[in-house]
Amino acid sequence: MTDAAELTARLIRCPSVTPEEGGALDLLGGLLGRAGFQVHRVDRNGTPNLFARWGDKGARSFGFNGHTDVVPPGDPAAWTHPPFSGHVESGVIWGRGATDMKSGVAAFAAAAIDFVTNTPPDGAIILAITGDEEGPAQDGTRALLDWMAERDERMDVCIVGEPSNPDFMGEMMKIGRRGSVTFRIKAAGLQGHAAYPHRARNPLHALTRFLEGLIAAPLDEGTEHFDPSGLQITSIDCGNPASNVIPATATAIVNIRFNDLHDGASLTGELERRAGAITAETGVAIEIVPHVSGDAFLTKPGDFVDLVRDVVEQETGHQPELSTSGGTSDARFVKDHCPVVEFGLVGHYMHQVDERVPVAQVQQLQAIYHKILERFFA
Structure with a gap:
């Protein structure tokens, strides 16, 4: 044996x-x-x-x-x-x-x-x-x-x-x-002086509004064999050492562990739709880069x-x-x-x-x- x-x-x-x-x-x-x-x-x-x-x-x-x-x-x-x-x-x-x-x-x-x-x-x-x-x-x-x-x-x-x-x-x-997809999100605004915000476009304001929308409500309630999908913000950064400067760009990382109600493509499409709405409201361009580990x-x-x-x-x-x-x-x-x-x-x-x-x-x-x-x- x-x-x-x-x-x-x-x-x-x-x-x-x-x-x-x-x-x-x-x-x-x-x-x-x-x-x-x-x-x-x-x-x-x-x-x-x-x-x-x-x-x-x-x-x-x-x-x-x-x-x-x-x-x-x-x-x-x-x-x-x-x-x-x-x-x-x-x-x-x-x-x-x-x-x-x-x-x-x-x-x-x-x-x-x-x-x-x-x-x-x-x-x-x-x-x-x-x-x-x-x-x-x-x-x-x-x-x-x-x-x-x-x-x-x-x-x-x-x-x-x-x-x-x-x-x-x-x-x-x-x-x-569950499936897993990681989104790297970049918000591109316009750098400026913190005392003159009307001359800048703050990417952090647009990015945090976008992220708040993602966590405001659950993605779903789960299915017969799966728990509800979960979304976690794992990083927010703008690399800005100065307190009186509105940064030009800001980035975030979001990971979603999702059930069989979704796939990587559908979640990417939903985030891109929401990003487009924020861009239209703020003038800050939000780019979504997905990496699907598996559906x-x-x-x-x-x-x-x-x-x-x-x-x-x-x-x-x-x-x-x-x-x-x-x-x-x-x-x-x-x-x-x-x-x-x-x-x-x-x-x-x-x-x-x-x-x-x-x-x-x-x-x-x-x-x-x-x-x-x-x-x-x-």
């Missing part, structure tokens, strides 16, 4: 801080290749990725997606054990990536290896593993999906192994995610969601809540390829100093993934 906990410790010892591969994908590629998987490196623009398939191309297939890259550890001296030591003590694995998410990758890789070794399925298992989830995410899972499309590789369903449980195993699985999506409850939910309840004793909470993940790319859900470990120590995970939890996740494969191919 492949030990997911031991594999987690070995992966942690690979210092794969985005965008460095650190040896993690080489380690996984070797293990999977020896188990009979066809393994391909799918690097794009210097970003490391790994694709592995057991079984015939075109056969009914189950996919796993995850990442081996990690965020920087910060000051190594602040850690109880060195961040890339993979130290195991008293049933706990320590190190950067222990929770997010080398343990998840180890669990689904170990489950897949054991499953095809002991019970070769009538179908295919695909692992799509990226080294670019914690970074820009332009050449990671996106590159893998592009590469797969070019070669007619297909996952029928997919689990993303990100930590999904807030406090205990079996508490929650993700069947969707909202939902994998509707049905056979696939039920299968995962039933196995999680069977293995943990808890029926997981079907949630769309949290930030973004690479599921936002996978959802354009096939139905996708997220289920992984408890996320208590993600990105923290002294990131760690219980050995038993990693092994339980391996068992859950193995049982899901058994049920899917039964």
Whole structure:
């Protein structure tokens, strides 16, 4: 039997801080290749990725997606054990990536290896593993999906192994995610003396009026599977060191986490409409520059969601809540390829100093993934 906990410790010892591969994908590629998987490196623009398939191309297939890259550890001296030591003590694995998410990758890789070794399925298992989830995410899972499309590789369903449980195993699985869009807003007025405002056009006055309009009322009241959309002003700046000068320009940053009533294009259009009205009133030009990280999506409850939910309840004793909470993940790319859900470990120590995970939890996740494969191919 492949030990997911031991594999987690070995992966942690690979210092794969985005965008460095650190040896993690080489380690996984070797293990999977020896188990009979066809393994391909799918690097794009210097970003490391790994694709592995057991079984015939075109056969009914189950996919796993995850990442081996990690965020920087910060000051190594602040850690109880060195961040890339993979130290195991008293049933706990320590190190950067222990929770997010080398343990998840180890669990689904170990489950897949054991499953095809002991019970070769009538179908295919695909692992799509990226080294670019914690970074820009332009050449990671996106590159893998592009590469797969070019070669007619297909996952029928997919689990993303990100930590999904807030406090205990079996508490929650993700069947969707809110969308996220960031707007950089620039107001261009006319600089002048604060004592003579009639000779200037104050961009801050126009910008704050615009922002006040955005926060005056909720965007919506939520939907069946999503909470209300949320808008946050995260920055306002004009770079003005003088108290008696009306600045020429001012900028703001707004982030919106939105549900399935909206998409990035519709929100951009609404902000541009409001900006145009403020410009007409004040003479201050307001420019809106959007960056859409991903649109909202939902994998509707049905056979696939039920299968995962039933196995999680069977293995943990808890029926997981079907949630769309949290930030973004690479599921936002996978959802354009096939139905996708997220289920992984408890996320208590993600990105923290002294990131760690219980050995038993990693092994339980391996068992859950193995049982899901058994049920899917039964």
